[in-house]
Amino acid sequence: MNVATCLNHVEPHWVELPALMDEHGHVMKRGALQSLVMSMVQHLVQAGVKRGDLVGLATLGHDQYIITTLAIAALGAVSMPLPKLPHLEQKMTGHCRFVIGRLANSDPKDDATHLDFPNAEALANPPAVESVKLFDEAGLFRISHSSGTTGTPKAVAISHEEQTQRLRQRSLVMPIQPGQSLLLMMGLDAEVTMTYVLYVLARGGALIIPGGNGGAELLRTLENASPNYVLSSPHIWAGVVQAASERHYTPNESKPVIFLAGGKPDEATVTGSVNHFNAILMSDYGSSETGMLSVNRFEKMDKAWSYAGKLLPGVQCDALDPETYAALPKGKVGILSFKVPGMVSHYWNAPEYDRRFFHGGWFSTGDLGCVDEKGFLFVGVRVSRIVNRKGVKFDLDMLEKFLTQLPYIKENAWIKIEQIGVEKLILFVVIDQSSNSAKESKTHIKQALGERYAPDQMVFIEKLPRTGSGKINRDRLLELMQSSTSAAEKLN
Structure with a gap:
């Protein structure tokens, strides 16, 4: 099955159901979305896009991204979200025949044809092209990059058949009904997000697009839209819970189901989800390569x-x-x-x-x-997160959790690199500058860790880069370190 058929109307009245919504109540109905997808198909055909072509997706609005992805799929072409990392974006753009949207970092010096998303008038009046054949048979649907948690994002090629299997899998954990809604709190470039997008549309549900990505902004969208389901990452959802705590937010009668992808919540997030939202909190385990493998329901950290x-x-x-x-x-x-x-x-x-x-x-x-x-x-x-230092093995994730408990550290991340056959540990730190300077924090961290666990190099940064799924982008950290070695402070 071609995944673009997720917009097909199972029942005649589905054409009037909401498909896309924003926090202000603006609604795009399924029939209108389907018309825009078909218009985009005609624009792509006029531009020369053919079956099997690789089309890179750069920076686009949420609705533009969904329309473009479905139109590319309907033609039998292959979409690929372009990574925001400069060297990866440039490398992946070089593989594409077409690129749609604004590149984040690189100049268009490749051989790809660069296209803008059509404006409203152009979408309302699509070009006249010869009859367009939409492809239903299985083929390659999308090339998505893994999160890069281990430091190396890898390109995962997903076929229409594999994506369809993942949609069926979602029905086991999210029995969304026609007319119900899912609030998206994750980037559409993440594989898990696109799977939920397609699944919700296939079931006659609506997608709520937030107006911002900060905790307070997402809380406002949640409050105004009252979704049945929410898709977020543990990191992003923790920010929403914190905003609710600061506002002394009290739950309304709705009981949303919160799906957290890419990790587990901490105890404060679990407790806050129950107290502030009366929510059911669920976390999945899986990967871009496999899709979802298991689901865990959190009511308390028991x-x-x-x-x-x-x-x-x-x-x-x-x-x-x-x-x-x-x-x-x-x-x-x-x-x-x-x-x-x-x-x-x-x-x-x-x-x-x-x-x-x-x-x-x-x-x-x-x-x-x-x-x-x-x-x-x-x-x-x-x-890959286990370190063997002088015969003593320890876990870098545990060190991250330990340092997070220190009052002057807001965030931290460890990466392991190999230089001339020797393992080196790099610690990236975001400090609370109101309580400590970088120099003071460096001394305190060294004392807290002791000689055995001390990093070989420490880098102070303003904010940890994250992937579309909310995970720490360790590949980007390496890139930052290599591009600005003067900012790195070595521990003696």
């Missing part, structure tokens, strides 16, 4: 931190021995490996990563964990 919920139907999971890669008995901890409908079989143009992560139809996430006899999943640290 389960082990490693608990990731129960595997969804159809998901197979093995824990592999880190040395032999043999499957371990249930309940034994190893490197998690999955096989699931909708999983991709390889990366796009990256055979070196295929050999590392894909084996015989299974995908290894790089996370340590286990699954018990009842299908409950437990996920620990990612293997």
Whole structure:
């Protein structure tokens, strides 16, 4: 099935249902959205876009992004959100035949044809083109980049069939009904966001587009729109909860279901979600390569931190021995490996990563964990985040959590690099400048960590860069460090 058929009207009255909404109550109905998609198809045909062409998506508005993605899919072309990292954006743009929207960093010095999104008048009066054949058969739908949590975003090629499987998967956890709504608090370039967008439209639901991305702005949208569901990341949702706490916000009668993608909430976020929103909080575990694998419902922090919920139907999971890669008995901890409908079989143009992560139809996430006899999943640290320093192994994620508890640190992130065969640890720190200077913080951090856990290099920055799904963008951190080494302060 071509994913663009998600706008097909299952019932005649669906044409009048809301499809896109904003916080002010402005509504675009499904029929109008479908007309705009078909108009965009005609504009793309006039520009020369053909089946199989790779079309890069640069900076676009939410509605423009959705319209363009569906139009590209309907033609049988392939969309690719362009990463905001300068070197990756430039590299990926070089693969595209067309680019739509404004580039974030690079100049259009490539061979791609650069197109602007049509204005309202042009969309209302599309060009006359020869009959357009819309493709229904399976083919490549979208090339999406993984979050880059490990420092290396990888291009994931998702077919129409694989995306359709992921839409079916969402029905197991979000039984949205026609006329109900989902508030988007994540960027559309994230694979998980686009999957929810397509799923909601296919079910006759509406997407609410927020007016801003700050905690207070998102809280205002939530208050005005009263959605049935919310899609966010733990980091973004924590900002909304904090804004609600500062306002002493009290819950209304609605009880929204909050889906957190890309991680788990902390205890304060769980408690605040219940107290301020009377909300049901759910967190999924999965990846761009596999789609959703398990779902965990939070009402209070009464389960082990490693608990990731129960595997969804159809998901197979093995824990592999880190040395032999043999499957371990249930309940034994190893490197998690999955096989699931909708999983991709390889990366796009990256055979070196295929050999590392894909084996015989299974995908290894790089996370340590286990699954018990009842299908409950437990996920620990990612293997690449374990450091062995002078025979002592420790987890960089645990160090991040430890430093976050210090009153003068707002955020921090560790990355591990290898220089001439030696592991180096780089710590990026966002400090509360009202309570400490960088020099004072450097001394305090060194004392708090001790010699064994001290980083080899410390960099003070104003804000941690994040991906569209709210995760720390470690690839961007490396880029910042390399481009401004004068800002780095080394620990002696």
